[in-house]
Amino acid sequence: MASPSGASTGATGPGKTGRPGRLQRLGEWCARHFIVVIVIWLIGLGALHALQNTFGGVYSDDFSLPGTQSSEGAEVLSRHAPGAGGIGAQIVLHDEQKQLSGFADQIDQAVASLQKLPHVLSAMNPLPSSPSAPPTGALSSDGKTGYITVRFAANPTTYGTSYLHGVDQAVQPLRAAGVQVEYGGPLGELARPKASDLTSEAIGFGVAIVVLLIGFGSIIAAGLPLVTALIGVIAGLSCLSLLAAAFTFASVSPTLATMIGLGVGIDYALFLITRHRQQVIDGADAVTAAGRAVATSGRAVLVSGCTVIVALAGLYVSQVSFIGKLGVAAAVTVVTAVLGAVTLVPALLGLAGRRIDRFRVRQPVAEGGSGDEGTPGAPVGGWHRYARRIEHHPSLFLTAGLAVVVVLAIPLFSIRLGHIGDGADPKSFTDRKAYDLISTAFGPGANGPLTLVIDQSKVPSADRSSLADNLKKALTDVPDAASVSALKPTSDAAVLTGTAISTTSPQDAGTTDLFRNLKNNVLPKGVSGTDASTYVTGTTAAQEDFLDIISARLPLIIGVVVAVAFIIILIVFRGVLVALKAAVLNLLSIAASYGVIVAVFQWGWGGPSLGVSGKVPIESYVPMMMFAIVFGLSMDYEVFLLARVHEAWVRTRDSRGSVAHGLEITARVITCAALIMVSVFAAFLLSDNIVVKMLGLGLAVSVLIDATVVRLLLVPAVMTLLGNRAWWTPGWLDRALPHVDTEGESALPVRTD
Secondary structure (H helix, E strand, C coil), X not given: CCCHHHCCXXXXXXXXXXXXXXXXXXXXXXXXXXXXXXXHHHHHHHHHHHHHHHHCCCCCCCCCCCCCHHHHHHHHHHHHCHHHCCEEEEEXXXXXCCCHHHHHHHHHHHXXXXXXXXXXXXXXXXXXXXXXXXXXXXXXXXXXXXXXXXXXXXXXXXXXXXXXXXXXXXXXXXXXXXXXXXXXXXXXXXXXXXXXXXXXXXXXXXXXXXXXHHHHCEHHHHHHHHHHHHHHHHHHHXXXXXXXXXXXXXXXXXXXXXXXXXXXXXXXXXHHHHHHHHHHHCCCCHHHHHHHHHHHHHHHHHHHHHHXXXXXXXXXXXXXXXXXXXXXXXXXXXXXXXXXXXXHHHHHHHHHHXXXXXXXXXXXXXXXXXXXXXXXXXXXXXXXXXXXXXXXCHHHHHHHHHHHHXXXXXXXXXXXXXXXXXXXXXXXXXXXXXXXXXXXXXXXXXXXXXXEEXXXXXXXXXXXXXXXXXXXXXXXXXXXXEEECCCEECCCCCEEEEEEEECCCCCCHHHHHHHHHHXXXXXXXXXXXXXXXXXXXXXXXXXXXXXXXXXXXXXXXXXXXXXXXXXXXXHHHXXXXXXXXXXXXXXXXXXXXXXXXXXXXXCCCCCHHHCCCCCCCEECCHHHHHHHHHHHHHHHHHHHHHHHHHHHHXXXXXXXXXXXXXXXXXXXXXXXXXXXXXXXXXXXXXXXXHXXXXXXXXXXXXXXXXXXXXXXXXXXHHHHHHHHHHHCCXXXXXXXXXXXXXXXXXXXXXXXX
């Protein structure tokens, strides 16, 4: 068995300190030259802001899925019928008083103007070209609702909001005549009001101030984490905007980056400031205290930050750039948060000096307790007594914690991934109005038509007639289909195209069933025995293909992230069972948070009170994003708690007393940090974006469960039951693993009492 002392504190002797390391020297330099550091940060912020305003890009939900059948079908259609390819969007027209045929001149004028806009491949008039012409299918039975289908060369969200000016100009004659005009599909997404997270950020900051003041009593100490976190987020968002000029990032990226950046930024700064204040209270000068804080808690911040970034990088295992770039967006603000923690925080601490607790609302405190297990006369706090209760009844606490997690996770077993349609948007949005008009006039499935593409270029001309007959039979009375249009050949007769409309809305399970039936059964059966190739394409089909990819690769991402986190914990704490415990308990807390979002959004328990219209599926990529983010964030608390437990165990070899020591020292700061992070995430429930609401609630619940049920019930109970076995590592493995001094204890003077 390997000696558990392999991760030693690195002390050089009684009453002495080890040689200052790089982190300690960095912290002391920043604290001593605080004016230089602060000026560098301010200049950097100004430069980044100027670059963002000049070269910053836009965010768009335009993404491709190369190799999928929907993507290949779109390419086939673009080659043989360019006007029918590209990305389609609807401009919905409605008049309560009379039929749209009474506005034929204005509609013709609008269609002609739309066709002249840049990037427009075609614009289809909803009115028949003549009284004897067949109906277009884009005009309702009462003639009062119709839609112009505009096909763009790329997703119009990539063109920026300025592009809407030309669209508005084109349809102005219709609006002037009193016709209601609404934009649907990706054009409607472009026309959505610009999201503002200022209210959510203000609420999160307000709660953070209250929590910090109550928890630590010092006004300056409460303000510093907020200032540094805000500066880190602003810097990160500027960097992200510059990246968006070169790469396509989803529209939710800046909001996601803000959420994560504020959460970890406040946490990281809080951990350093808490350690610094304890050093000041113990008599150290401000510069020395800042250096020791960076060398100890700052080292843990680096480990935690790297763990979060590694977890986010694991999203690239999905092999979907859209998902991977969401991870990059969040990782950018994590990087700036870490940089701010190890440079700007000590600089501001140097500026505050020993006056950091000058302004107070109550007697200032830093860490949860200053006593050491095994030290005679050490003070015993409430958290210590709580840990002692767990020591006497670990099985009871473990059972209670598991019961809570299991109950919360029950809804997870009915999770249904999908895409949240425009019907869930606020009723004031133009895409929601367009959705409702189409649903009323044509049925809900008309909001997500499925384009059928049959490539018959390899079928001899003599056999194409029988192929068309077979396809007509196969497409008759298809389950879940409200209608299937007759297949029509392209101008070169190489491709047949048609449209299938579902009986349900695009986000419903019935549409998914129809898509899979057409793709896997109906169309292959219709071309059986020929060399024809079949595809189901369009926006809805691409979303369904995306869902299939995510569902297939989610287990792989979970496996990779868990494995990497296991290895990191194993390297840091030299305990196989400790690493295994961390992985299993984090999986349980994430499962519980998944259960909550299923109950709220999919089951509709409280969804309307959050501004969600009806029941919606879980957005396909939300579980993947939540898993990577939550698993990374959970490692923050795991590292900070276990570092103190392990430190005490190495010194005393009292496994149960070490758990009590770790809880007593870290409980206050971890509880405050968790409450702040929960408030930051929960504040984003005010967003109009359903995906942001889902992520906000899921992340808030995850952190809440992790900081309460996991850290206060499960971890101490499991650690108590494991005893010394928790830190066991085979000798060969201990020798193979690199040694990491997580809390940098060599930077602290060794006690001689």
